[in-house]
Amino acid sequence: MATVLYARVSTADQTIQHQEVQARKAGYEIDTVIADHGLSGVSTKLVERPEGKRLFDMLRKGDILVVRWVDRLGRNYRDVCDTIQEFMRRGVTIRTVINSMTFDGATTDPIQQAVRDALIAFMAATAQAQAEATKEAQKAGIEHAKSREDKYRGRKPTYDRKQYQTVQDMFAKGDGASAIAKATNLTRQTILRIRNAPDQAEATLAAWGM
Incomplete structure (x- = not known):
């Protein structure tokens, strides 16, 4: 099982290092950092980014994906929702540094699933x-x-x-x-x-x- 931090920066004022420091301060033991530089989260889907594609290729069941917040995955509503749902289907757990949110596919209760999916949709x-x-x-x-x-x-x-x-x-x-x-x-x-x-x-x- 691996803990992977995905970071994305779209401007010169943002840094990968800052996102990694935030994650480690929050208590995450990061095994690998995957990062895309200078790419918009609005116009470029995660799977279309060079390192984003790598993320899809490497994550396996039991792995933990850490992001500062869901906006690092993207800023397009449909893309973010689809991405999180796809990772959960693979057995990957998604955790955010901000607000300490956890999303996984563990629950089979339809009410809990509905609440989880509604929260994902709201954040996206x-x-x-x-x-x-x-x-x-x-x-x-x-x-x-x-x-x-x-x-x-x-x-x-x-x-x-x-x-x-x-x-x-x-x-x-x-x-x-x-x-x-x-x-x-x-x-x-x-x-x-x-x-x-x-x-x-x-x-x-x-x-x-x-």
Whole structure:
């Protein structure tokens, strides 16, 4: 039985190492790290990515697949649902670092199966919705910046994209503002502003080319 971490990064601000460190801090003993670099989870299915295809080839019954969250598998609702269901059919257990979720095909109870599948669908839909919201926010930020190239763009954000992503990830895990402030060196006011208006924060980063 092997424990495999699958990591995916689509921008220069994300790192494979960060996802591995998160997984190990969560208590996972990782045997192998499989990673795809610079690939969108929206337009590219897992099985179509070079290392994603390798993941399908290597996972066997009894293996554990660890991901930071389901959005690392993809940000397309149907692809994520199909991927998780296929791995469960093979006897593979999927575990997430964020929220410590576990998905497997062990239960034969139809009610438990329905609850499990509904949760998978919800998480997959959330991953796609977040991707679409981010894309729209980036587009709005870029258009806003272009339209005001010679005008005042407002105050430069006090956070960078890595700090922004850390705030989002830690809130998703249930961490409080104080813990996030300690981890990111941001003020509570900034952290709460990102939490309460993530699209606006994303647009501000895009406007400043960050």
